[in-house]
Amino acid sequence: GPKVLQIPSHQIIDMGQMVTLNCDPVSNHLYFYWYKQILGQQMEFLVNFYNGKVMEKSKLFKDQFSVERPDGSYFTLKIQPTALEDSAVYFCASRRNTEVFFGKGTRLTVV
């Protein structure tokens, strides 16, 4: 079936550095999402993105976070600067119609 690919699967970054998480959504999908899952907890909505714009963001989507999809390529989540509490698994998702497809996540460890 359709797959959302997330690269890399695991990333370790020094606190204060910038990190970009990459998501390759399903090819004809138009709506994109990021969710955050702290170890052992539920997934929580961060942001959704459509037609080049953020449509909705949660309170977890701090000012240090940004998203973009330049030229229809990867859908990215950038964190600048990173903080220890940003350590989590970040899941990308995409959809065209009603069904949302999730990637396998990128485990971000901020040290």
Place this chain on the structure above:
Amino acid sequence: AQSVTQPDARVTVSEGASLQLRCKYSYSGTPYLFWYVQYPRQGLQLLLKYYSGDPVVQGVNGFEAEFIKSNSSFHLRKASVHWSDSAVYFCAVSAGTGNYKYVFGAGTRLKVIA
């Protein structure tokens, strides 16, 4: 706003026994409801979904769930569990309109013992 409650953080059942994982949601409109399974260090795998129609929906690997509107519930069931069913199960609700944002429950960790 939507919310999901999974009241059981951990459930332990014997292999071959039946299973019910509970999920209650809160949403004023017509919900889209989902059950996902997450194996260790893996992504989410969709087990089943309910949009409309028959309130009992069948999913993969023998799972089913029943939408009971009067009770705002969408419990997951399986007649006979296998050790490989050990995982974390998440219930989720979406408005089904607008941005289709998903709201997840806290998850139920299922352990199947011999």
